[in-house]
Amino acid sequence: MKKCMILCRAIFLIGSTLLLPGPAYSASNIEDIAVVTGKQSEINELTFREVRKIYLGYPLVKNGSLVVPLINKSDPALYEAFVRKRLLMSPQSYQRYLISRVFQLGGKPPKVFLASSELNGHIEKNQDSITYIWFKDAEKRSDLRIVSHIQLD
Amino acid sequence: MILPRLSRFLCTLCALVATGNACSEVTYYVFPQLQIFQRPGVEEGHGLLKDETTPSVDLFITSNSGRALFLGEILAESNERSIERMQFGWKISSDSKLWIGRHHSQIGYWRTKFHHGSYLQTSISNPSITASEQPLPTHVTGLLWEGGMTRDESRLDYKLSFGLGPELNNTGLQSLDIVNPNRGEHKPGVNIRVSYKPDELESNVYGAFFSYMKIPSVISGLNEVNQQAAGVYAAWSFQRNHVFGSAVYVLNELDQVGSDESAAFSSAYIQAERRISDIWTLYTRIEGGNNTGVDNAYLANFSHYSRGGILGGVRYELSANQALKVELAPNVDHISGNFNVLSFEWSAVLP
Numbered sequence: 001m002k003k004c005m006i007l008c009r010a011i012f013l014i015g016s017t018l019l020l021p022g023p024a025y026s027a028s029n030i031e032d033i034a035v036v037t038g039k040q041s042e043i044n045e046l047t048f049r050e051v052r053k054i055y056l057g058y059p060l061v062k063n064g065s066l067v068v069p070l071i072n073k074s075d076p077a078l079y080e081a082f083v084r085k086r087l088l089m090s091p092q093s094y095q096r097y098l099i100s101r102v103f104q105l106g107g108k109p110p111k112v113f114l115a116s117s118e119l120n121g122h123i124e125k126n127q128d129s130i131t132y133i134w135f136k137d138a139e140k141r142s143d144l145r146i147v148s149h150i151q152l153d
Numbered sequence: 154m155i156l157p158r159l160s161r162f163l164c165t166l167c168a169l170v171a172t173g174n175a176c177s178e179v180t181y182y183v184f185p186q187l188q189i190f191q192r193p194g195v196e197e198g199h200g201l202l203k204d205e206t207t208p209s210v211d212l213f214i215t216s217n218s219g220r221a222l223f224l225g226e227i228l229a230e231s232n233e234r235s236i237e238r239m240q241f242g243w244k245i246s247s248d249s250k251l252w253i254g255r256h257h258s259q260i261g262y263w264r265t266k267f268h269h270g271s272y273l274q275t276s277i278s279n280p281s282i283t284a285s286e287q288p289l290p291t292h293v294t295g296l297l298w299e300g301g302m303t304r305d306e307s308r309l310d311y312k313l314s315f316g317l318g319p320e321l322n323n324t325g326l327q328s329l330d331i332v333n334p335n336r337g338e339h340k341p342g343v344n345i346r347v348s349y350k351p352d353e354l355e356s357n358v359y360g361a362f363f364s365y366m367k368i369p370s371v372i373s374g375l376n377e378v379n380q381q382a383a384g385v386y387a388a389w390s391f392q393r394n395h396v397f398g399s400a401v402y403v404l405n406e407l408d409q410v411g412s413d414e415s416a417a418f419s420s421a422y423i424q425a426e427r428r429i430s431d432i433w434t435l436y437t438r439i440e441g442g443n444n445t446g447v448d449n450a451y452l453a454n455f456s457h458y459s460r461g462g463i464l465g466g467v468r469y470e471l472s473a474n475q476a477l478k479v480e481l482a483p484n485v486d487h488i489s490g491n492f493n494v495l496s497f498e499w500s501a502v503l504p
Contacts, residue, residue: 049354056354059247090431092470099182099502100273104265105299106215106224106242106250108180 033082034138035148041127043067046148048086054130055087055110057101070123070131074116082132085150178218184211184270186500188277194492201457201487207231211269220244222252228269237269239331240297249300255331256297258290259312259346260364262386262399272500275395275468277480280422280440281459282401288455289382289403290319290366292328293342308353311346318342321370321378325455342366344382356390362401372454379406380451398423405451416451418444420461432470439463460486464494475501 035051037043042063046054054060054069061067073079083094098109113119113131123129123144130147138146190205209230216223222242228235242252257264263283267274285291295316302309317339319326329339348360361384368378384401400421407414420442428434441461445452452458466480482494 052354058353092431092473095473096273099270100266102180102215103182103213103268103270103273106222106240107217108178108215 032135033078033085033132033150034135034146035086035130035132035150036123036138036141036144037130037147038123038127039143039145041129041145043128043130043147046130048148051086051130051148052088057098057107057109065128068126068129069110070119070129071110071112072116072119072131072133073112073114074119075134078132078134082150086132179214179216181212181214182270183503184213184272184500185209185503186211186271186498188271189497191495192492193495195487196490196492211237211271213268213270217244222250224252226268236331237292248302249298252297252299253295255292255294255329256314256316258293258318258364259314259344259362260289260291260382261362261384261401262360262388262397264291265312265346270502271498272474272476272502275426275434275436275478276424276438276464276466277478277496277498278464278482278494280399280420280424280438281461282399282420282422282440282442284457286319286326286328288326288452288458289401290326290328290342290364290368290380293318293344294329294331294334294339295341303353306352306354308350310348310350313343313345315343316341318366319368321368321372321375321454323372323454325457326368337371338369340367340369340377356388356395359385359387361385374410375407375454376410377408378451379408380404393428395426395428396423403451407450414450416444416449418442418449418452420445434468435465436468437463437465458487462486466496471499474503475499 035046042065044062050060054067059066071079080091083089083091087094089097102109111122113122119131120143123131132150135149138144186209188207190207192201192203192205195201195203207230209228212227212229214225220243222244224238224240224242225236226238228237236255238254238256240252240254240256242250244250257268259265261283263279271277282289293314293316295314298313300311317329318341319328320337320339327337330336342365344362344364344366346360346362348358350358364380364382366380368380370377380403382401382403384399386397386399388395388397398421400419402419403417405416407416420440422438422440424436424438426434426436445458445460447453462482462485464480464482466478469477471477476499478498478500480496482496484491485494
């Protein structure tokens with residue numbers, strides 16, 4: 001009887017939760033994105049496929065350097081737009097993909113930055129790194145070089 | 154008895170990681186989950202309960218320092234704690250690694266894809282043929298060679314495992330306990346898996362695997378099982394759909410007291426998933442086999458083996474790292490009878 005009550009509560013709880021609306025992607029106010037690297041970096045232009053390959057965890061060597069991807073989560077809208085338009089998946093799917101890859105093969109996922117100041121410092125010290133920022137911000141930065149331009153419709 | 158040994162082992166592991174090379178980078182994930190099963194109609198006495206609640210936590214840790222690699226996974230369930238994987242490796246090149254330690258066997262697709270992290274798989278249940286240590290070995294202790302090559306956009310990967318397999322006892326297959334390696338008898342076996350991806354960045358994959366194991370037995374009247382398993386698998390993604398499946402043929406030669414016997418069987422499953430939005434995924438799976446009846450002398454040793462059935466379920470992304478799942482499997486064709494299973498699961502990944 002007690003177990004039945006617990007189960008009924010669990011069903012009610014789960015059922016109620018299932019009816020809750022989940023987060024929805026807003027396509028409004030999206031702008032172009034620039035994939036950037038440090039000014040002194042030897043990384044040249046990156047193609048759509050190369051950016052995707054790097055962020056999906058596959059090694060890519062450019063001018064003798066292994067390109068290191070950095071995940072910029074300082075702006076949730078930027079992160080979501082980048083993952084959807086460049087990696088062609090939802091943020092949830094990308095998270096699961098990265099964990100699943102490490103779970104199968106070992107290694108480590110790309111480093112995540114929640115604050116842009118910390119990200120800027122890292123890029124400056126690690127010239128083989130790339131990340132992404134809004135295109136309009138990239139144009140104003142003299143310490144960064146644009147290696148790929150993502151146009152969002 | 155297991156807990157103190159496991160605690161000591163964990164302490165040693167943590168100390169190793171903490172005092173390791175300063176350049177080493179450690180990544181860890183914790184996968185907590187709570188599963189509730191309702192099996193109305195199940196007959197008592199077959200080891201399955203009508204109502205069952207099973208909490209568990211899977212701890213995964215990986216570290217690399219230069220070319221040296223480490224990978225460990227510990228599963229803690231309400232009644233059992235086990236070291237699932239404990240591998241030390243060396244990165245030979247960007248495309249090849251050599252591991253030594255306890256790792257997953259390369260039989261099939263499911264186990265190597267999802268391991269024990271239920272959050273990573275869409276469904277609650279596994280196909281029966283992929284259940285842990287029954288009826289096929291899921292762990293090997295020895296060497297694992299991983300390699301691959303990329304040509305244009307396509308990629309070929311291969312994995313070769315050579316090491317000690319499990320022992321068969323009254324509870325199923327028991328793989329080597331690396332904390333207490335003298336327990337049981339374990340013989341070497343080999344398994345290989347090859348997979349081909351037409352586009353390495355996409356999830357479409359085609360693969361084949363083969364395994365040969367000598368499985369010593371402590372079951373009365375059965376000395377040893379020579380097991381050969383061969384199969385194929387494939388996965389396709391298109392639009393919001395993901396479909397994958399595997400088929401395996403297993404030949405068991407039973408070395409019994411008085412007479413030998415062959416007990417072959419085959420099994421196949423296919424699972425289809427559709428993401429109806431970012432947070433909702435519907436899925437269904439069908440599984441079946443041949444010569445999987447109670448008269449199969451090998452399968453008769455696995456009371457939890459389900460011969461097949463169809464199921465459906467839904468997964469809801471509760472947040473960026475939590476999921477809720479509900480699954481219904483009507484009329485499961487179990488080796489001890491038919492019954493329905495209704496399952497609920499909360500699973501997560503931390504951090």
